[in-house]
Amino acid sequence: MPGALAGRVAVVTGAGLPVVRGIAAALGAAGASIALLGPSRDLESVDELEARGVRVTAVEAELSRRAGAEAGFAAASDALGAPVGVLVHGALEPIALEPCDLVDHDDERWSLVWETTMRTAISCCQAAFGHMRDRGGRIVFVVPSSGLSGAVGFSSAAAAFEGERLLAKALARQWGRHGIVVNCLVVSPDLVLHGASGVHESLSNPALGSAGDPERDLGPIAVEMLGDATHFLTGNTLVADGGVRMGAP
Amino acid sequence: MSDAVASTGAGAGVARRLDGRTAVVTGGGAGVGEGIALTLAAEGANVVVAARRAENGQPVADEIVRRGGSAMCIVTDITRRDEVARCVDETVARFGGLEIMVHNAYSGGVAHELQDLDDDLWDQNSGTAVWATFWCAQLAFPHLQRAGSRGRLIVLTSPSGIEASANLAVYPAVKGAQRAIVKTLAHEWGSYGITVNCIAPVAVTPSIGRMFDAVPELRGRVEARMALGRVGEPEHDIGPVAAFLAGDGARYVTGQTIVADGGSFMGL
Numbered sequence A: 001m002p003g004a005l006a007g008r009v010a011v012v013t014g015a016g017l018p019v020v021r022g023i024a025a026a027l028g029a030a031g032a033s034i035a036l037l038g039p040s041r042d043l044e045s046v047d048e049l050e051a052r053g054v055r056v057t058a059v060e061a062e063l064s065r066r067a068g069a070e071a072g073f074a075a076a077s078d079a080l081g082a083p084v085g086v087l088v089h090g091a092l093e094p095i096a097l098e099p100c101d102l103v104d105h106d107d108e109r110w111s112l113v114w115e116t117t118m119r120t121a122i123s124c125c126q127a128a129f130g131h132m133r134d135r136g137g138r139i140v141f142v143v144p145s146s147g148l149s150g151a152v153g154f155s156s157a158a159a160a161f162e163g164e165r166l167l168a169k170a171l172a173r174q175w176g177r178h179g180i181v182v183n184c185l186v187v188s189p190d191l192v193l194h195g196a197s198g199v200h201e202s203l204s205n206p207a208l209g210s211a212g213d214p215e216r217d218l219g220p221i222a223v224e225m226l227g228d229a230t231h232f233l234t235g236n237t238l239v240a241d242g243g244v245r246m247g248a249p
Numbered sequence B: 001m002s003d004a005v006a007s008t009g010a011g012a013g014v015a016r017r018l019d020g021r022t023a024v025v026t027g028g029g030a031g032v033g034e035g036i037a038l039t040l041a042a043e044g045a046n047v048v049v050a051a052r053r054a055e056n057g058q059p060v061a062d063e064i065v066r067r068g069g070s071a072m073c074i075v076t077d078i079t080r081r082d083e084v085a086r087c088v089d090e091t092v093a094r095f096g097g098l099e100i101m102v103h104n105a106y107s108g109g110v111a112h113e114l115q116d117l118d119d120d121l122w123d124q125n126s127g128t129a130v131w132a133t134f135w136c137a138q139l140a141f142p143h144l145q146r147a148g149s150r151g152r153l154i155v156l157t158s159p160s161g162i163e164a165s166a167n168l169a170v171y172p173a174v175k176g177a178q179r180a181i182v183k184t185l186a187h188e189w190g191s192y193g194i195t196v197n198c199i200a201p202v203a204v205t206p207s208i209g210r211m212f213d214a215v216p217e218l219r220g221r222v223e224a225r226m227a228l229g230r231v232g233e234p235e236h237d238i239g240p241v242a243a244f245l246a247g248d249g250a251r252y253v254t255g256q257t258i259v260a261d262g263g264s265f266m267g268l
Helices: A018-029 A046-051 A066-080 A107-132 A155-178 A214-226 B031-042 B054-066 B081-095 B119-150 B170-192 B206-214 B216-225 B234-246
Strands: A009-013 A033-038 A056-060 A086-089 A137-144 A180-187 A237-240 B022-026 B046-051 B070-075 B100-103 B152-156 B195-201 B257-260
Touching: A009 A018, A009 A066, A009 A107, A018 A033, A018 A046, A018 A086, A018 A137, A018 A214, A033 A046, A033 A066, A046 A056, A056 A066, A066 A107, A086 A107, A086 A214, A107 A137, A107 A155, A107 B119, A107 B170, A137 A155, A137 A214, A155 A180, A155 B119, A155 B170, A180 A214, A214 A237, B022 B031, B022 B081, B022 B119, B031 B046, B031 B054, B031 B070, B031 B100, B031 B234, B046 B054, B046 B081, B054 B070, B070 B081, B081 B119, B100 B119, B100 B234, B119 B152, B119 B170, B152 B170, B152 B234, B170 B195, B195 B234, B206 B216, B234 B257
Parallel strands: A009 A033, A009 A086, A033 A056, A086 A137, A137 A180, A180 A237, B022 B046, B022 B100, B046 B070, B100 B152, B152 B195, B195 B257
Antiparallel strands: none
16 A cells, blocks of 8 residues: 555654654555654654554664664665665653752753753754755654743743754754754644643644644654655654644744 | 953943843953953943963953953853852852843864873863853852842853854754753743843854864865854944843743854754
């Protein structure tokens, strides 16, 4: 059954998060071969995807180091028989999901949330570049809108989300000449962070009534962002939070 | 650390908007930080010039005093928590409080593409921009809380933290991260009356000056994008924006980024 992403090899990080898992399922349904990368908590949905007929592999990898990310991408490529052409990046440390005011952060927490998240994003993009530099590729960061809006209790996480979003813009500028496009898919914090409800900067409830279902609502958007039709979109932030945030990103 | 020197000068007898308040300006020994330090002092604030090297910071403090202001230099490596803590403690010990924390210091603006990034350059960017924002905010907080509606955290970000740059991969990331911290703190500290904002300047600084020297046509290209047609001057173009945010007139402005770039970026 050919799909919009048939023949693509997609690395997905952070699939322990339901929102990323749903997007991975949508990519698989669209024909992409999927490699789940990361620590064991992010690999658990491999059986579920396989049962649904997705060509999928799981690679345990230490993504916060460049060598670990590169080894993970190499293993993914070997297992799926082609270079990696897509990176969907949503990896997060679990502690990033828990609220903690800035004044209560210790350096260890700041390091796990800000530093590890950014080092992981950088390493994964460096590893992706090795596969994409000569044949082009697609990178999508999946981040909650908490970086755009700020979110009580999530200063270090918001820093990391906005760090990733601006990294995406910088890479769009740097790697466009290689045919690599880089964008951000911004989702509701309600789908990711614990206790983040009610911290929207907007007084509005979602125009569409909810934060969305990861696979049914966000999956098709991710598939479009990775498909051939959108090859000329780069450096963009697509806000798909059900219609809460409507300011310019 | 030099001895604090305070005096009254030309402004004595005329109420100025920051009279009686104390500001710390990190990276206050040069460029935008120097400009902000001079301006806040001219508005009446006691200014602590926090600089990594005394040979940069002390002359700025001396200049403030020469102009009749109140200042001291505290040598501070803002990539170390204990040094930021000492800077805050010495400030409060000398001046009795801290109302305005300005985090401006940054290093690591070396052109690179991400595939060539090394750990040292990342550590410089992450350390001076993001870790130092965290520490400056956290360690100043008890004093800003005491200052209540006069409490201010001002963080110097960059237009690059909004629209990124082609020749710097991680600079936009750390500058964007600062904006997210500022927005979050605006929420977390709003109930105390403390305001938290960013300034995104484009101004002639030693580092930009070196870039202009290295690439002579760059200045023309930058200025051609600017509605005002010139690169800003730290003391007279950027300093007053910080003074506005520091003063009572901006007490209802929080979580914002004021882009002071001569009208290049207009994407908001």
